[in-house]
Amino acid sequence: MNIAQALDDLALFLGDGLSRSKSDLDLHGRSESHFPLTPPDAVAYPRSEAQVQRIVQICAAHQVPVIGWGAGTSLEGHGLAVQGGVVVDFTQMNKVLEMRPSDLDVTVQPGVTREALNQELRATGLFFPVDPGANATLGGMAMTRASGTTTVRYGSMRDNVMGLRVVLANGQIIETGSRARKSASGYDLTALFVGSEGTLGLVTELTLRLHGVPEATSAGICAFERVGDAVNAVIDTIQMGIPMARIEFVCADTARAFNAYAGTDMPECPHLLVEFHGSADSVAEQSQRFAEIVQDHHGLGFQWSTKEEERRALWAMRHNGYYAILASRPGTRAIVTDICVPISRLATAIEETQYDIKGSTISGPILGHVGDGNFHAILLVDPDNPAEMAEADALCKRMVTRALGLQGTATGEHGVGLGKRFAMEAEHGAGWHVMASLKAALDPQNLMNPGKMLP
Numbered sequence: 001m002n003i004a005q006a007l008d009d010l011a012l013f014l015g016d017g018l019s020r021s022k023s024d025l026d027l028h029g030r031s032e033s034h035f036p037l038t039p040p041d042a043v044a045y046p047r048s049e050a051q052v053q054r055i056v057q058i059c060a061a062h063q064v065p066v067i068g069w070g071a072g073t074s075l076e077g078h079g080l081a082v083q084g085g086v087v088v089d090f091t092q093m094n095k096v097l098e099m100r101p102s103d104l105d106v107t108v109q110p111g112v113t114r115e116a117l118n119q120e121l122r123a124t125g126l127f128f129p130v131d132p133g134a135n136a137t138l139g140g141m142a143m144t145r146a147s148g149t150t151t152v153r154y155g156s157m158r159d160n161v162m163g164l165r166v167v168l169a170n171g172q173i174i175e176t177g178s179r180a181r182k183s184a185s186g187y188d189l190t191a192l193f194v195g196s197e198g199t200l201g202l203v204t205e206l207t208l209r210l211h212g213v214p215e216a217t218s219a220g221i222c223a224f225e226r227v228g229d230a231v232n233a234v235i236d237t238i239q240m241g242i243p244m245a246r247i248e249f250v251c252a253d254t255a256r257a258f259n260a261y262a263g264t265d266m267p268e269c270p271h272l273l274v275e276f277h278g279s280a281d282s283v284a285e286q287s288q289r290f291a292e293i294v295q296d297h298h299g300l301g302f303q304w305s306t307k308e309e310e311r312r313a314l315w316a317m318r319h320n321g322y323y324a325i326l327a328s329r330p331g332t333r334a335i336v337t338d339i340c341v342p343i344s345r346l347a348t349a350i351e352e353t354q355y356d357i358k359g360s361t362i363s364g365p366i367l368g369h370v371g372d373g374n375f376h377a378i379l380l381v382d383p384d385n386p387a388e389m390a391e392a393d394a395l396c397k398r399m400v401t402r403a404l405g406l407q408g409t410a411t412g413e414h415g416v417g418l419g420k421r422f423a424m425e426a427e428h429g430a431g432w433h434v435m436a437s438l439k440a441a442l443d444p445q446n447l448m449n450p451g452k453m454l455p
Contacts, residue, residue, distance in 0.1 A: 003041050003084065006062035010044060010086065013054055019043045028087045032134075033075045034335045034383065034392075035418060040067065040081035044088050049165065049173065049204040052088065056202065057171035059086055060447060066169075067449050068198040070140025071113065073132075075336050076417030078144060078197050082451040088202060090139055096120045097205065104210045105162060105179055110139020110203050117208075126210040129154035132413065133319045139203045144415040145195030149318065152371030153245045153277065154211060156413070161194050165205035169443035179207060192438070197415055198449040200442050214277035217245070218287050219311040220304025221274075222294045223267045227251070227354070230270045231347040233297040234370045238343065240293070242286050244371055246275040248318055251354065253365035254325060261324035262317050267300065272370070273318055274304075275311070318367075325365045325378045332380040335392045337419070339403035340374040340412025349406055353377060353399055360391050374412035397422070416453040424453065 011018050019025075020042050029039030041064075046052045059066045065085025072079060081087055094111035101124045108117060115135045117128050130141060132148035140146075142164070147156035154160070163177030177183070177190035193200060224230040234247055250258070250273065255266040272294075276286040283306065291302040305311065317324075326334055341349045350366060357364040357377065368375025379395060381388040400410045400423045410416075410423035424432045436454045439446070 001064055001084070002062040003064055006059055006064040006086070007042050009058045009062070010042065010055065013058065014044060014046075014051070017045045017047070017051070019045070028069055028072070028089065029080065030072070031075070031077050031080060032073055032336075033077070033419070034333050034381070034389075035077040035080060038080040038082055040087040041084050042086050043069075044086055045092050046088060046090070047092050049167070052167050052202055052204050053171050053173060055086070055088060056167050056169065060170060060445065063445055063447065065447050065450050066202065068139070068143065068202050070111065070137030070143075071135065073134035073136045074140065074144055074417065075414045076411070076419035078415060078417040078449070078452060080418065082418065085447075090137060093204070099124060101126055101210075103179065104212075105207055106210055107205060107207045108138055109205060110137060110142075112138050114138060114141065121210065125213055127213050128160070128208060129211050130157055130160055133322075138206055138208065142194050142203060142206055143196060143198050145413075147369070147372070147374070147413040149246045149248055149315070149369060151369060152247055153243060158191065158194055160209045161190060161206060162209055163207040164190055164193055164203050166193055166201040166203050168201045169445065169448050173204075177207065195415070197417060197453050199439055199453055200448060202448075214245075216280040216283045216306060217275060217277055217311060218283040218304050218306045219246075219273070219275040219314050220287060220290075220302055221266075221314060222272050222302040223300040224270045224272070225298060225300070227270050227350050228347045229297045229299065230272050231343075231350070231370060233272065233293050233299060234346075235343055236293050236297070237290060238371065240289070242289055243276070243278070244274060245277040246273070246315075247369075247371040248273040249350075249366075249368050249370040249375060250318070250321065251350075251366040253363065254321060254367045257324040257328040257365060258317055258321070261327050262320070264317065269300070273314060275315075280306075321367050322378065325380070328365070329363060329380040331382070333383045335379040335381055335396060336376060336414070337379070337396045337399060338368070338374060338376045338412050338414045339399050339408055339410060340372070341403050341406045341408030343370075343373045345406040345408065346370060346373050346375070349402060349408070350375060352402055356395060356398055360395060362388055362391055362395075364395065369412075372412070373408070400426075418452060421453060425455075
């Protein structure tokens with residue numbers, strides 16, 4: 001690796017589009033989670049696909065790693081330059097290139113955030129539904145195969161990315177997918193790149209599926225004495241075909257954190273937060289049917305509303321759950337881990353995880369997307385206390401082992417990055433090495449986000 005020559009060549013090409021300032025390097029060496037500061041050698045800010053291509057070509061010529069960067073909100077260390085190299089920050093490639101309302105699709109650059117896209121779409125009657133909570137860039141969301149609160153109805157990024165333009169490790173540009181609603185033509189390269197975490201190439205354009213803004217929306221909240229009752233209410237709701245737009249779980253500890261952080265007065269017990277989309281009549285009917293299911297499972301009442309300000313307050317509280325939990329133990333950092341299991345196994349997974357955490361010396365409130373069997377444990381640790389860090393690491397590993405034993409997965413939405421790489425062979429077996437073979441074919445020098453996900 002000849003990093004000095006690569007940086008000289010990049011500086012000549014990009015001018016002020018290349019940064020080597022300490023503040024910029026440190027900003028791009030941080031993670032939202034517990035990983036240590038890992039600054040890159042430089043940060044490049046491309047403004048076009050042609051610039052991305054030339055950056056990759058220069059780095060390839062000097063065997064310098066290239067790491068993509070969006071909003072920096074990932075939780076498993078995806079964007080950290082663990083082997084040095086150049087971080088390519090896409091925030092200046094933030095244009096909505098073409099909206100096609102009649103076809104319900106849009107083409108964007110990777111630095112467009114999900115909130116910015118939905119602002120652009122306001123006049124069309126359409127919206128982009130994938131909502132991981134953070135205002136992440138769409139390129140980053142595609143690379144981590146992001147999902148979130150609305151996945152139970154609208155799917156994850158896997159279901160909503162129709163096509164991509166990608167710069168490969170050798171500088172070649174390819175186009176995957178099409179705007180057709182289905183295709184039986186060749187390998188599904190779009191699916192290969194969505195979730196690849198920047199290990200196969202850098203995305204420069206995305207074509208995304210859009211959905212109609214619902215005529216009416218209702219949202220509500222209900223409490224339960226036991227986790228099992230809450231999860232069984234979810235299972236019955238799904239089996240009865242009630243079209244939930246969101247159905248979220250928070251544990252008693254999370255409810256307590258909400259109360260302290262946001263001044264709410266939630267009972268300190270498990271809760272479900274739900275939302276329905278449709279016509280005015282259908283959301284009222286769905287809310288009533290859900291209320292009956294809640295009653296059947298010993299729920300402590302279901303309060304719902306169609307008022308926008310009340311719905312916004314409910315989901316703002318949920319999206320701020322991470323910060324509320326952090327505030328419950330000031331001075332700590334969070335090791336945030338997620339698993340996903342079949343819904344029929346969800347109560348077992350949550351209850352056994354809670355029992356495991358309660359037997360430890362650290363706290364770990366739980367919340368998650370129960371409609372698709374996905375939940376998060378936010379383990380609060382003192383980063384200067386090796387014993388707590390080790391205990392949290394052991395808890396994470398036991399969560400993963402539990403999920404795999406229940407025929408689930410090590411991560412439902414956070415991705416692999418650095419943090420879940422330990423689980424890949426146990427989950428995928430020989431398939432993990434097939435992934436490595438694909439990586440070697442597309443990136444023989446191992447320059448695209450090395451050290452992540454793969455052997």
